[in-house]
Amino acid sequence: MKDKIAIVTGGSRGIGAAIVKRFAAAGAKVYFTYANSESAAAELAAETGASALRCRQGDPVAIAEAVDKIYSESGAIDVLVNNAGITRDGFMMTMPQSSWREVLDTNLDGAFAWTKCAAKKMYAKKSGSIIFVSSVSALVGVAGQANYAASKGALCALARACAAELGAKGIRANAICPGFIETDMTAKIPRDIAARQRERIALKRFGRPEEVAEAAFFLASGASSYITGQTLTIDGGLTGCA
Numbered sequence: 001m002k003d004k005i006a007i008v009t010g011g012s013r014g015i016g017a018a019i020v021k022r023f024a025a026a027g028a029k030v031y032f033t034y035a036n037s038e039s040a041a042a043e044l045a046a047e048t049g050a051s052a053l054r055c056r057q058g059d060p061v062a063i064a065e066a067v068d069k070i071y072s073e074s075g076a077i078d079v080l081v082n083n084a085g086i087t088r089d090g091f092m093m094t095m096p097q098s099s100w101r102e103v104l105d106t107n108l109d110g111a112f113a114w115t116k117c118a119a120k121k122m123y124a125k126k127s128g129s130i131i132f133v134s135s136v137s138a139l140v141g142v143a144g145q146a147n148y149a150a151s152k153g154a155l156c157a158l159a160r161a162c163a164a165e166l167g168a169k170g171i172r173a174n175a176i177c178p179g180f181i182e183t184d185m186t187a188k189i190p191r192d193i194a195a196r197q198r199e200r201i202a203l204k205r206f207g208r209p210e211e212v213a214e215a216a217f218f219l220a221s222g223a224s225s226y227i228t229g230q231t232l233t234i235d236g237g238l239t240g241c242a
């Protein structure tokens with residue numbers, strides 16, 4: 001990863017911030033995006049030497065401009081991690097169309113826009129690695145997450161389609177499916193429900209952002225050079241064990 005150019009969407013907090021730190025520690029030049037957390041983004045940039053860009057997932061024009069800016073500054077894009085994501089949980093039958101739209105726009109449409117623009121730059125170099133941060137919600141039914149599950153399931157499918165389309169040009173695409181990871185996103189889960197979920201996990205604990213970052217690092221690096229079109233689950237045994 002030394003001197004590779006990497007983009008991490010939603011890098012200001014949580015899993016994205018851990019990925020930024022892991023890539024930067026390995027000597028990559030990292031660009032990361034955020035929507036609102038300006039001071040967290042500035043602190044992370046100062047700590048790691050990464051560059052922070054305010055760029056909303058719902059704005060494909062801004063995303064195209066950001067990719068052009070990064071490419072003209074650095075001359076390459078080697079790695080794209082489509083990490084930015086949100087939840088707007090609620091029962092499907094009463095889910096407002098607006099919360100369906102917001103989750104799909106942020107989690108899926110934004111990832112598509114980043115991937116489309118970054119893949120064109122990778123195409124020129126005939127190499128690259130694209131990672132989609134999906135979720136175990138893509139793999140098992142979770143009540144209250146119709147919008148989120150649909151967006152995350154689509155990301156796994158998008159990873160496979162990109163792998164098929166771009167493989168001949170040396171570009172790999174994979175998805176990772178974290179389970180419960182300790183971030184602001186899971187801090188919203190009521191304590192009793194979190195305790196029940198923890199009991200269902202074989203390792204009896206939530207994961208740490210750094211543990212997901214290691215998987216992203218592996219898929220970004222040459223250590224995974226023959227892996228594409230795959231979905232890697234990082235859930236402490238939540239979905240794989242009876």
Ligand code: NAP
Pocket residue numbers: 009010011012013014015016033034035036037038055056057058083084085086106133134135136177178179180181182183184185186
């Ligand atoms: P988080 O702590 O809530 O951080 C979300 C990140 O996404 C922040 O950097 C946020 O920027 C950015 N973001 C949100 N909306 C955005 C938008 N419209 N435009 C640009 N950036 C936006 O979440 P996390 O737990 O680290 O989750 C990261 C990814 O992992 C998500 O895709 C999530 O679905 C997935 N995931 C998480 C878990 C888990 O248990 N935590 C499990 C499975 C999958 P701001 O700071 O500016 O808001």
